[in-house]
Amino acid sequence: MSAPVQNFAGTGAYPASYYAASANPAPERPPLEGDVTAEVCIVGGGFTGLSAGIELAERGHKVVLLEGARIGWGASGRNGGQIVNGLNASLETITARYGRETADFVGTVVQEGGALIRERVAKYGIACDLKDGNIFTAFTARQMKDLEAKQALWRRHGHDNFEMLDRAALRRHVGSDAYLGGMLDRSGGHMHPLNLALGEAAAFERLGGVIHEASMVTAIEDVAGSPIVRTARGSVRPEALILGGNAYLGHLVPALEDRVMPFSTQMIATEPLGARAAEILPSDMCVEDVRYVLDYYRLSADGRLLFGGGTVYGGTDPADIKAKLLPALGRIFPGLAGVGVDFAWSGNCAISFSRVPQMGRLGTRTYFAQGYSGHGVVGSHLFGRILAQALDGDRSRFDVFAAVPWIPFPGGRRFAVPYSMVGSWWYMLRDRLGV
Template sequence: MAKPSHTGSYYAASANDTRLRPQLNEEISVDVCIVGAGFTGMSTALHLAEQGFRVAVLEASRIGFGASGRNGGQIVHSYSRDIDFIEQHYGEKTAATMGAMAFEGGQILRRFVSDYSIDCDLKPGGIFAACNKKQFRELESKKALWERYGHKQLTLLDATQTQQHIGSDRYEGALLDDSGGHFHPLNLVLGEAAALESLGGVIYEDSAVTEIKPGNKATVCTAQGSVTADFVVVAGNAYQTGLLPKQESKSMPCGTQVIATEPLSKDQQQALLPNDHCVEDCNYLLDYYRISGDGRLIYGGGVTYGAREPDKIEALIVPKMLKTFPELKGTKVDFAWTGNFLLTLMRLPQFGRIENNIYYAQGYSGHGVTSSHLAGKVLSDAIQNQAERFDVLASLPQYPFPGGRALRIPYTAMGAWYYDLRDKLGI
């Protein structure tokens, strides 16, 4: 039987750690069993192991197989819906708690890299780029909003200043976040896995969970073994099916596409991104890009609803890249891949507890890099009876998509088309 493997991404081809962890083939007992070896699972596991908990992680495929090992590799703060939306819809108390957490995920990520000497090409600086005047006004509001919640490392750039950071004339202006940044995501999650193992945690790959049996001690079953644990954390996100059907009905996997060019010359890199910052634009269906550690342009964008695989990724992404950087016409694309993120109706993450000792966190709606690292801390705290922040996140309503599972894809695609049209018209 073939061993599980990563998708054919640049990240998989340049992974620092290619070891295959063992498959679970026995019955074991631990304090906490975590389902899913992505950022949510690893952050939770690492936080708990640092406090002396015995932790086992079960992964259906490989560490970082899902979104955690395929994403754009950018540190983007807050949530897919920003703090002003939360304040308007859920009240000042909820907004105050979530606002205080909105910039913590990036700090956790950086602490892991520093504390455990993780080699993941971490570089500072991120840019939000406005494609029209309306978006630039929204960036002015974002700066004021984030500064109100204590985040001060922000600089507005006009169109001329933006071209000093991005070698393109597409943008009306930008917001530079000095606390943003970018990195090799698969190497980060693999480094976190190694850190967990150094603290006594165990990770089993190729060990898909078939059932979770509730009880004072829950039992997590795989085809070849089982884990008995005081607590279980379900962290499969967009690649999880069947374990929590009620929660899965309130979310939808969506795909995004990414390419990596051949390595560019130093002059080309300097012309495209002189300060080596990462960039995402402000469109609803946004583009995002950065220079990798070995000098490739990594460029992503677009969404396929329901996580359908597009026929040809390059045909979707290369025109976007050339619209931003026409001088790259003829540049070879070495890698092209897709990755799924989990969308919720309100575009806010979903946290919850089942049977008192089974926790879940999912649905970061495109803001998973920082939100998942924050989730690990929040879940770890809740397991240690410090559940105030968890309870606030778990109190957010979790709605099914209109029309149920059958119609969620066309309805969501129609909504995305509407917002994409507004972006293009600048209204």
Template sequence: MDMAVPGLQQGAPYAGMPTWYAASANPAPQRPVLQGAQRATVCVIGAGFTGLSVALELAEKGIDVIVLESERVGWGASGRNGGQLINGYSRGLDVLEARHGPAVARALGAVALEGAAIIRDRVARYGIACDLVDGGLGVALNAKQMRALEDEQRVWAAHGHAGITVLDREALRGHVQSDRYVGGILDPLRGHFHPLNYLLGEAAAFEQLGGRLFEHSRVTHVDDSGPRPRVVTAQGEVTADTLVVCGNAYLGKTLPRLSGQIMPVSSQVVTTEPLGDLAAQLLPSNACVEDANYILDYFRRTADGRLLYGGGIVYGGQDPASVEAKIRPGLIKTFPQLKDVKLEFAWSGTFAMTLSRMPQIGRLSPKVFYSHGDSGHGVTTTQLLGRLLGEAIAGQHARFDVFAELPHPPFPGGQRFRAPLSTLGSLWYTLRDRLGV
């Protein structure tokens, strides 16, 4: 793959991260490696969406925070995803009402739009250059999916979001020049951005407020047996009054009590060569797009006129032999006119999925909080959960408890069989999508 793309920073500041995001990242400093013994009021593990969200939330309150990152800011899924702001959760509010009752559904619905609002507020407040664009589409490939999107519009309206518009096939073509879809919904509160640049902007704001951020500082051990949690890395340690664990799928086996609750899942993304005027012809309104399949595809324009296209999950987190081979067929079905297009970047990112498809936040002990398992809906949900974690650490538990009290059933088959069993289930739902039943 030819990575020499004119006008992009080749690998700077993220050499070894072969993504379009890394190549187009804003300048960022090399943060220090943690060395020696450090003290903080709060220590956060992970400088991705959740970790930086809670860290900035606390720094804005004047709380002394240290963030430890095993690689670089945004190195994991937070800096590799599709960059789409999709409101809500991986399960609809109607599904959550059926599972947990109307009171829980109302509480979850009341905060479901807050994550995207936090992103927009921070972009404006801190002047973060991340190509933020408003507007996003959910699109249907058959009549059954279209009915489901119409139901989604009605459910959102019942929870106070009345701005979603239902589009028939002809109206949708004003946004997506593809014959593949029968209709869709347009949500003005969705949107898209450059996720890595957003994270770099959050990190800079956090440091300006006095926060300390250490990169290449992988946590090797956590001791929460004493009055204050102690976090150990290869060259140093942090003692804090409170620890927040936000490693998600990249936490590994550092805290087995957490890793057993989630399953790593990889998702693949490609970006084309610059398309010139063709990019605007394919997506005239510059809205991002997500289809309604069980294993969905998503795509959007980039600020430099490429098409970014993703999907193709792999349960267990393994990368496919060829990202391009996994993604190109869907891209060509959507836009046949791109059959000969060059794909200049192709990469994988790993997110954490729960059996319920709802994020998990809670406590491992009175002084150790955690958040993980956003299940493919992490861009906006992580911002919300970072705020709720900040509230709980400051002593305000009401909104945090709504999520913390949700049940977290284990995967059938345990860690050994969860991936193959999930794959079998996905094959059934994929067949239903193809048959439109």
């Protein structure tokens, strides 16, 4: 039997974020009651589980999804809402570590997650304020050279949608003098992530999928054999199991626990900016810089600046989110000094040591994906689809990712947080020095 799960969900209510305050109406799904059987059981009502569930349901499979709180309660409903193509680890890094064949394969799929989001938004009529375009910004000449190298590398893999921006060209998109230049990816974009998750849940149900909210999984028996998934009020005996809890899987599956480390990132939403919104982001694209610990931001549908950044390893929340983020916002947009902040929130992601997401199996029936390392919006949609394809009989893409070795954090779980903090300080120093 697996270890008891940590009750991350608390009461199960959504955190007091801008996304929760502006969420589309959605039903509360009943908790699991009693003992049931299922062809497939999915643990986790975020993008990984929803993406896999839709793909399986479209293929005629009968699926039960268990969520400990509400749909999109975790990272899927709290993130920056940005469609940023690629993985955290660059194609160059993947080539160096795992070989050109693996990198060439990854190069063929890195834009599929974003395309899949657009496909499902259109197919199922999901109202989530989806818009095109994201921009990477650079502070230094070295960072600009890195962006140019990224553009060239992606072109070699058939992706020619990046446009380099000098300072003047960037100024037409971002009303800030903080940057030297940047790069525009027109195939990127942004949306309201919680509304995307809620829309995907509704699509999954229309396809015959069953969702139980407020159904925290307390234990999984025989996870590598014939799994039995237990909640406080029931159980599921599936033919196949998908674990999509990522940073919120907790201690549920010890075999996966040490592979990733939770980290929290923070966001604020300003008051509606009115005419100032078009001054700071004239083209209404989302933005992130290229530093190791980066800032990311975009406009909401009602003209607020949604600004995120910061990292707390171990997954704890800072005491004062506004105090942490407002100085960074002020450095980028000094004209917004004194702006009102209506919402501030935090949430956990899961990072792998290699910054490459992990996919695999425990035994023959239990599948998992985790460790998106800050690129979970597109990564989770892609990996959810690949998990579903594997369960449906096509393991070709699953096997490639499952074969990528995972790297343990040096010092094990005890030293993962201090090690990562030291590494973070080192890369932040390099960012400041421009090296």
